[in-house]
Amino acid sequence: MRMAIFKHEWREAWSNKRLIWIPIALMLLAAMQPVTLYFLPDILASGGNFPDGSVIEIPTPTPEEVLVAVSEQLRQIGLLVVLLSAMHTFSQERTNGTLAWLKSLHIPATRIVISKWGHYALLTLGGLVLAQASAAYYTMILFDAFDVGDFFISTLLLSLHFVVQLSIFFLVAALLESGVVAVVVTLGLHFIMSILIGWIDLDWMPWRLGPLSGEVLIGDIEPLWPILTSLLVMGIALTLASKKLQFLSKT
Amino acid sequence: MKVNHLTKRFGSFTALEDVSFTLRPGCTSLLGENGAGKTTLLNLLARVTAPTAGDIDGHESIRIGYLPQRPALYPSLTPVETLQYAADLTGTKQVDPVKLLQRVGLEPVDRPASNLSGGMRQRLGIAQALVHDPELLLLDEPVSALDPRGRREVLDLLSDLKRERMILYSTHVLPDAEEASDWVMLLRQGKLLMEGTVTDLLGEKSSIELRLFDDPTTEKDWENLSGVKQVTRSGTTWRFETVDRHLSERAILNRVLELGVSIQSLHVGHPSLESLFLEVNA
Numbered sequence: 001m002r003m004a005i006f007k008h009e010w011r012e013a014w015s016n017k018r019l020i021w022i023p024i025a026l027m028l029l030a031a032m033q034p035v036t037l038y039f040l041p042d043i044l045a046s047g048g049n050f051p052d053g054s055v056i057e058i059p060t061p062t063p064e065e066v067l068v069a070v071s072e073q074l075r076q077i078g079l080l081v082v083l084l085s086a087m088h089t090f091s092q093e094r095t096n097g098t099l100a101w102l103k104s105l106h107i108p109a110t111r112i113v114i115s116k117w118g119h120y121a122l123l124t125l126g127g128l129v130l131a132q133a134s135a136a137y138y139t140m141i142l143f144d145a146f147d148v149g150d151f152f153i154s155t156l157l158l159s160l161h162f163v164v165q166l167s168i169f170f171l172v173a174a175l176l177e178s179g180v181v182a183v184v185v186t187l188g189l190h191f192i193m194s195i196l197i198g199w200i201d202l203d204w205m206p207w208r209l210g211p212l213s214g215e216v217l218i219g220d221i222e223p224l225w226p227i228l229t230s231l232l233v234m235g236i237a238l239t240l241a242s243k244k245l246q247f248l249s250k251t
Numbered sequence: 252m253k254v255n256h257l258t259k260r261f262g263s264f265t266a267l268e269d270v271s272f273t274l275r276p277g278c279t280s281l282l283g284e285n286g287a288g289k290t291t292l293l294n295l296l297a298r299v300t301a302p303t304a305g306d307i308d309g310h311e312s313i314r315i316g317y318l319p320q321r322p323a324l325y326p327s328l329t330p331v332e333t334l335q336y337a338a339d340l341t342g343t344k345q346v347d348p349v350k351l352l353q354r355v356g357l358e359p360v361d362r363p364a365s366n367l368s369g370g371m372r373q374r375l376g377i378a379q380a381l382v383h384d385p386e387l388l389l390l391d392e393p394v395s396a397l398d399p400r401g402r403r404e405v406l407d408l409l410s411d412l413k414r415e416r417m418i419l420y421s422t423h424v425l426p427d428a429e430e431a432s433d434w435v436m437l438l439r440q441g442k443l444l445m446e447g448t449v450t451d452l453l454g455e456k457s458s459i460e461l462r463l464f465d466d467p468t469t470e471k472d473w474e475n476l477s478g479v480k481q482v483t484r485s486g487t488t489w490r491f492e493t494v495d496r497h498l499s500e501r502a503i504l505n506r507v508l509e510l511g512v513s514i515q516s517l518h519v520g521h522p523s524l525e526s527l528f529l530e531v532n533a
Contacts, residue, residue, distance in 0.1 A: 001342035008325075008336055015327045097323035104297040104317035105341055105383070246301075 005102075005112060009119035018085055023127040025081045026074065030131035033070040034138040037061055063139050063146040068214040070135040071158055075210045078131070079190065082162060083169055083183045086120050090170075090245070091179035099245070109245040113238055117170050121163050128159050150217050157213035157223060164206050164230045165190060167237040174241035206230035252313065252387065252417065257305035259291050266291040268441045269305070274387070278413040280428035281421040282524070283438035284532055289421040290320060292438065293391050296419065316385030320392055322376025326365035330357060330375050333364060334382055341383035351378045356404045369396035377405065381412075388412065390420035394427060406431050425525040435524065437531060444531060453522045457496040459503060461489040462515040472510055477502040 013019040036043070041058050050056070061069075093099040102112055132155045139146065165186065173182040193207035202208070204225035212221050252274040259267040267288040281289050294300045296307065297317040324333060334348035349359045355374040364372060373396045380388060393409075394402045402424070409418060409431050422428050428435060429449055436446040445452060466487060473482045473489065478498030483490045493499035500519065507514060 001339065004336065004339035007339070012325070012327060096326065097319045097321055098325060100294070100297070100299040100319060101317060101323035101379075102340070103299045104315050104389075105337075106298060106311075106315070107340060 002111065003115075005107075005115035006118055009116055013119065013123065019123065022081065022085050022123055023130045026078050026127040026131035027134045029073050029078050029081070030070050030135035031138050033073050034066045034135060034142050037066055037069065038138075038142040061143070063143040064150075064217040066139045066143055067135065067146065067151060067154065067217050070132070070139075071154060071210075071214040071217075074128070074131060074158060075161065075213075078128075079162065079165055080187065082120070082124050082127070082166065083186060085123075086166065086169060086173075087179040087183050089116055089120070089179065090173045091177060091182070094177065108242075110242040112245060113170065113174070113242045117167065117238060120166055124162050124166060125159050128155065128162060132158070146217070154213045154216050157209050157216065160227065160230055161206075161209035161213060164209065164234055167234040171237040171241045171244075174244040204229055206233045252310070253308040254296075255306050255308065257292070257295060257307070258303045259288075259295060259300065260303045265441055267295070267302075270438075270441075270443045271305075272436060272443060272446055274417050274419060275434055276413075276417055277433035278409055278418040278420070278431055279434040279436060280432040281419060281436050281438065282425065282428060282528060283421075286440075287438040288441040289438055290391055291441075293317075293319075293389050293419070293421060296387070297389050313387050314383055314385045316380035316383065316388045318373075318376045318380045318388075318390045318393055320395075322372045322379070324364040324372060324375060324379070327363050329359075329361055329363055330367075330371075330378070331359050333375060333379055337379050337382040343383045346382055351381060354378070355381075355408060356401070370398060370401050373397055374401070374405075377408070386416050388416055388418045388420075390418065392421055392423065394422065394424060402427065425523065425528055429524045437528070439532065449524065452527060453524070457493050457499075457522055458520040459491040459493060459499065460516075460518040460520065461491070461503065461507075462487055462517075463489075463507075464513040464515050466512070468510060468512060473506065476506060479503070 010019070041056060044050070044056055044058075090099065093102075099112070103109075132151070136146075136151060168189065169182060169186040172185045173179060176182050176185070190207065193205065194210065196202060197205055197208055197211075203222070206226055206229050208226040209223070209230055212223050212226060215221050216223075254270065254272050254274065257267060257270045258265070270288075270292065281292065283289050291300070295302050296310075297315055298310070299317075325336070328336060330352055331348045334346065334351055338344070338346045338348070352359050352375070355378045357371060357374045357378065360367075360371075364375065367375065373393065377390070377393060380390070394405050397405060406427055409420070412418060413433070432449060434446065435449055435452055437444045437452075468489075470482065470484065473479075473491075476482070476491070476499060478493050478495035478500075479491050479502065480494050481492040483492075491499060491503060496519070
């Protein structure tokens with residue numbers, strides 16, 4: 001009974017094939033990076049339209065630099081993929097009335113939010129693990145070995161970063177009627193905060209986790225405060241989303 | 252179930268104002284024009300929205316089955332899966348989805364809800380609302396998408412269900428409300444205008460139409476009749492609007508004898524919820 005919505009989300013994910021295409025999309029995004037970097041000189045030579053006799057010298061990136069590029073790719077396009085997949089959370093259920101029906105059954109809003117969030121968080125984590133594993137595989141065979149411990153921490157930080165962004169999206173989606181607008185607002189906030197933390201000394205902000213997931217591969221990092229604020233933001237976002245859904249304002 | 256001074260505002264708009272009533276066992280129909288506040292009241296009773304003011308006694312503990320105006324169905328689930336999910340959500344173990352579907356006149360088709368017709372969706376919505384054997388069944392226009400046969404079946408189902416629970420349903424089909432309801436509530440502009448049994452509401456009103464052979468009478472001849480509110484003439488027919496049917500019938504017949512005229516036809520028109528509805532909303 002308590003797990004019914006959570007189980008239903010997985011059933012829906014299977015029926016609309018979200019369970020398959022999200023991990024595949026994330027894996028492709030991640031695996032493409034080492035492959036593209038490895039073949040970059042050949043790609044440029046064949047399609048770059050350079051005059052005859054041009055010499056292109058591109059230093060071979062280190063495996064760590066390749067994995068940093070993978071992390072950036074996932075944080076940009078990968079996050080977009082995940083948020084688009086969750087776009088209809090709440091908005092579609094508002095439209096087809098199922099959210100109101102769940103409320104009439106006296107099901108706590110917290111259970112609705114946590115069940116859906118739990119599903120998307122696990123799906124995203126699974127997809128990210130597969131994506132990172134495929135990136136690691138191609139990096140190792142095309143470039144060289146790297147520090148597995150650092151890569152493991154990088155994956156953890158990246159995963160936490162995604163889950164925080166997902167939590168923020170859940171809050172925005174609960175507040176707004178449109179799922180598309182909720183995705184745009186979450187990505188806009190992500191974009192603005194990513195620029196701001198580059199300019200101003202805001203190393204404690206949750207949005208620092210993304211860059212840290214790359215930096216950990218090439219140097220030492222201090223992730224304690226961003227992790228703590230991320231957990232705080234996650235808790236606040238999910239609590240407020242539940243409060244908002246406690247009584248639906250639409251008749 | 253007692254509803255006390257329920258008010259719901261959306262910003263400056265008052266959808267429902269100071270509505271109080273007691274919901275009784277049996278079937279209650281909720282009437283009113285579009286925008287009268289019927290759906291708002293049902294949403295408040297279904298716990299979908301919170302009231303701005305007022306409360307409902309025993310609201311937290313009661314099992315509620317709710318059919319919104321557009322049935323709340325998951326597009327990808329088949330009818331059987333829909334009912335199984337509803338049973339999972341409510342922790343209902345002893346439910347046979349196929350039997351329940353048959354009870355609302357639906358076959359367990361292997362098609363997702365998104366591919367069902369409007370009538371089938373409505374029936375599935377009713378079955379979904381019944382899964383956990385609710386004590387209060389709230390139905391927002393349950394027959395609006397049904398053909399005449401479907402409407403008849405749902406009315407029969409309501410008559411069957413009302414023996415075991417409270418039912419409150421909104422409708423625009425007034426003859427249905429007259430037939431199926433034990434109690435009627437009439438909302439107008441967010442206020443509860445009147446409530447009672449159909450007989451209570453319609454009272455002793457009627458209209459009597461009288462045609463005479465070689466009618467020599469004038470309006471003066473039909474003045475001061477007991478129980479008659481208004482007399483009008485339309486062609487060769489006299490029409491009497493009455494407030495007391497029995498008194499007025501006797502008075503009219505006595506006057507006919509006094510005048511010594513012969514009756515060609517006499518028709519007593521019984522009042523309907525429809526005429527009451529139109530009169531109230533005029």
